[in-house]
Amino acid sequence: MALITFSSTMHKDKTVYAVAGSHKQTILQLAKDNHIPIDFSCGDGECGTCLVKVSSIDKAKSNQYGHMGGPLTDREVKVLKEMGKITQAQIDQMRVDDIPSTEWRLACQMVVRDEDILVEYPSR
Template sequence: MAFVYFTSPTMRKNKKVEAIAGKRNAILGLAEENGIKIPCECRDGECGSCLIKVTHLDGDRIKAVMLTDKERSVLKSIGKLPDFEAERASVEDIPPTYRLACQAIVTDEDLLVEFTGEPGGA
């Protein structure tokens, strides 16, 4: 079991949500199940509107599901995947700071998810 903490200027207060390991839910789905409104348009990793900033709270125990080619391309096109993070993600399996909520899968690690509430903002 892990917890995902959501924070945004559009929320009255931060929200802590229990994530069930093995459910393989995208962060966007988990947010929606708990009444948290992350902007999204395509739900398929093509537009970048569901951009989020993810902080892994378990230190050395990062278990995030890696980037798909589609997510990598979108993050690069909107300037949210610097070359050093792209290389680190490919070589060392360390996920980047910014992700697409519709593509990032929840694992059994605690996360802080930040978003602005504006499409494409994080």
């Protein structure tokens, strides 16, 4: 099991257990299930509303970007590039290394892995 800590400047931090290895449970779904108010619109990786910053709490399992979540989806790459959160060089490196090349993720696209992570999200 992984521990996911959700952090926001306007809400108290909340840590929840996540079933790692399900290959289906996204950060957004985990937030919804635990009443954590991450903003989202489409829920399909096309709008960028659910942008979060992810870092590893377990440094032994982390890569240079701080987390081992699954590779970015094609939709996520497109949106993050449009938002200026990822460069073409990072995208190219991710394709070679098969690991995320940015701390920025879309909560509706990032699937939880067996790693303790911190998810920082904006609040209104």
